[in-house]
Amino acid sequence: MSYNPCKRFVFISSCPEAWGGSEELWASAARILATKGQVVRAFKTLVVEQHTRILELQSSGVPVLDIHRLHFLRHLNYLNRITPGRQLFPKDAVNYLLARQLRQLQPDLVVISQGENFDGLKYAEICFRNNFPYVIVSQKAVDYYWPHDKLRPLMREVFRSAKRCFFVSNHNLSLTEAQIGEKLENAEVVRNPYCAVVPTPLPWFGTGECFRLACVARLFIWDKGQDILLRVLAQEKWKQRNLHVDFFGQGIHREGLIGMAKLLGVVNVSFPGFKEDIVDVWQSHQALILPSRCEGLPLALVEAMMCGRLAIATDVGGIPEVLEDNQTGFLAKGASFHAIDEALERAWSQRDRWEHLGLRAAQRIRLMVPSNPSEDFATRLLGMCSA
Numbered sequence: 001m002s003y004n005p006c007k008r009f010v011f012i013s014s015c016p017e018a019w020g021g022s023e024e025l026w027a028s029a030a031r032i033l034a035t036k037g038q039v040v041r042a043f044k045t046l047v048v049e050q051h052t053r054i055l056e057l058q059s060s061g062v063p064v065l066d067i068h069r070l071h072f073l074r075h076l077n078y079l080n081r082i083t084p085g086r087q088l089f090p091k092d093a094v095n096y097l098l099a100r101q102l103r104q105l106q107p108d109l110v111v112i113s114q115g116e117n118f119d120g121l122k123y124a125e126i127c128f129r130n131n132f133p134y135v136i137v138s139q140k141a142v143d144y145y146w147p148h149d150k151l152r153p154l155m156r157e158v159f160r161s162a163k164r165c166f167f168v169s170n171h172n173l174s175l176t177e178a179q180i181g182e183k184l185e186n187a188e189v190v191r192n193p194y195c196a197v198v199p200t201p202l203p204w205f206g207t208g209e210c211f212r213l214a215c216v217a218r219l220f221i222w223d224k225g226q227d228i229l230l231r232v233l234a235q236e237k238w239k240q241r242n243l244h245v246d247f248f249g250q251g252i253h254r255e256g257l258i259g260m261a262k263l264l265g266v267v268n269v270s271f272p273g274f275k276e277d278i279v280d281v282w283q284s285h286q287a288l289i290l291p292s293r294c295e296g297l298p299l300a301l302v303e304a305m306m307c308g309r310l311a312i313a314t315d316v317g318g319i320p321e322v323l324e325d326n327q328t329g330f331l332a333k334g335a336s337f338h339a340i341d342e343a344l345e346r347a348w349s350q351r352d353r354w355e356h357l358g359l360r361a362a363q364r365i366r367l368m369v370p371s372n373p374s375e376d377f378a379t380r381l382l383g384m385c386s387a
Contacts, residue, residue, distance in 0.1 A: 007385040009033055010107040011042040012067075012098075014120035018048040021218075021299055022139035025192050026113040027053055028374030029381060031060040038382070041105060043067050043098065070097040099126045108385045109163070110134040117141040117167075117176050118151065124158035135164045135384070137190070140223075140296040140317070141172040146179050156180040159187075163384055166190040166377075168296040169318025190380075191373040194302045195278045201308025201362040202282055204355040210242045211351060213312070214285040216278070216300035217292070219251030219271075225291035225314070225335045226257050232291075232341045234264035241348070243268060245289065248281060250274045282307035286354055287347070292316055293335040305365035310357040312347045314340065322368055328361035 011026045027042075034040045040062045047054060047066035057064050070093075102110070110127050114120040117138035127134035136159060147155050159165050159180060165187040167173040173187050217224040226247060232238065233245065247257065250273060261269050275281050278300075288304035288311040295317030304311055305322070311329035313319050325331040332343035347354075370376050 006038050007108040007382065008039045008105060009041070009381065009385075010102060010105055010110045011040070011062075011113065012110060012120065012123045013042070013044045013113045014123065015113070015115045016045050018046060018051050019053050020115060021192075022115045022296075023053070023113060024299075025139075025190070025374065025377060026111055026137060027057060028193050029111070029378040030062050031057060032374060032378040033382065034061040036378075036382070041065070041107075043101070065101075067094060067098060070094065070101065095122055095126060098123070099130060102126065102130065102132055107132055109381060111137065111381065113137045113139070115139055116145075117172065117179075118147045118155050121151065121155055121158055124162065125154060128158050128161050133163050133384075135166060135381070136162045137166045138172060138176065138296075139168055139192075140294065141167075141175040141179070142294040143175060143316075145294075152180055156182055159184055162186060164188065168192055169321055171317050171321065172296055190377055191369050192297065192299055192302075193372075193374045194299050194306065194369070196282070196303035196306045198279060198306055201306075201359055202279070204308070204358070205283075205286075210244050211287075212285045213243065213245045213287050213289045214248055214281050214304075215245055215289050215291070216248045216275075216281065216304070217290060217298070219247065219249050219254045219257060221253050221257070221293075223292060223294050224251075225293045226253070227260060228293075228335060228337055228340055229289065229291040230257065230260050230264060230266055230269070231337055232344060233266050233269060235341070238344075239266070239268060243348070245269045246281075246285065247271045248273070248275050278303050279307060282309050285309065287312060287329075287358075289344070290314065290319070291332070291335060291340050292319070295319055297322065302365055302369055305358075305361040306369075308358040308362040310347075310354055310361055312343050322365060323361075324364070328357055328364050 011030050013023050015023050030040050030042055042062055042064045044064055045067050047064055054064050110132050112120045112123050124136055165184050167189055170189055177184055221227045258271055287309055290313035292314050297318035301311055311323055314332045314335045320331055323329045330343045330347045332339040
């Protein structure tokens with residue numbers, strides 16, 4: 001029997017929040033690799049020690065270090081103040097010390113997880129300059145948010161030099177290529193893990209006196225567009241219909257959206273907060289509505305379709321790659337008031353077909369998304385080290 005020594009993996013997440021949906025893939029893959037006996041370390045831009053995901057990683061044998069705590073910034077600033085004319089550490093101490101950590105670890109592969117497609121470039125540059133093999137995972141690319149021209153040469157260089165560049169949708173891949181002006185021959189699409197693991201679609205249920213839609217998304221209007229949906233629902237025709245929308249999720253715009261709903265007199269909405277059990281949401285809602293301004297490929301859409309629920313969503317990011325208009329749901333031609341109102345109106349006029357569309361959605365998504373994306377991704381990473 002041949003002996004296969006364990007490999008050393010380092011995961012770096014550029015997510016600036018305590019946790020984001022963009023981090024589920026790297027975190028799941030890290031835990032899987034650790035349970036397979038690999039040496040795994042993780043660095044993140046904000047670590048909340050008691051967060052569930054951080055505790056899960058640590059209990060799996062994956063230490064998670066806060067990148068911005070590596071350099072004890074307060075102490076460095078103090079020392080630099082009391083030694084005028086002499087800097088004891090370079091100005092960019094974070095990058096300097098992260099590079100030193102990587103040199104000590106000597107990883108076989110570094111996995112850089114970006115919430116967008118260029119917010120983690122400085123970490124890729126560290127790997128590139130120090131000859132550490134690395135891959136880049138980009139969870140979102142935005143049509144109206146391009147890198148500055150000064151950043152494009154670095155972006156092109158680090159993407160080109162990566163062992164692989166992973167994107168969650170073909171849209172995000174092609175947009176990134178447009179932004180850097182170069183075809184990425186080392187790129188491929190990868191799927192994110194999802195929580196709605198159900199073997200078959202959930203049973204349909206009667207609507208009773210009210211049709212209930214769920215808007216499952218972070219309450220962050222710049223990306224998710226809940227403000228547009230509220231303006232649509234503020235029309236008298238929607239106020240008078242037996243339709244209710246629950247906005248599931250947390251985020252920095254929660255109070256603003258609640259205030260906006262009150263101002264517009266929209267009473268057929270509620271804000272239940274974050275729901276841990278997403279399957280439970282689809283036990284009591286007939287459809288998903290996503291008025292997103294930009295997306296990678298939203299997990300909320302994948303999960304709703306897995307559960308046998310149709311979606312009403314904007315044609316942004318990877319959404320139209322999995323959602324067929326009038327076949328598995330209804331696509332709005334853009335994140336605008338009129339487009340979303342038109343798609344919702346079409347859906348409402350065909351509400352007798354919702355059960356059928358939901359079943360078709362469940363069949364389609366199972367053909368497009370693997371049953372265990374995290375296991376597939378971890379196996380892919382391990383294979384890249386062994387090749």
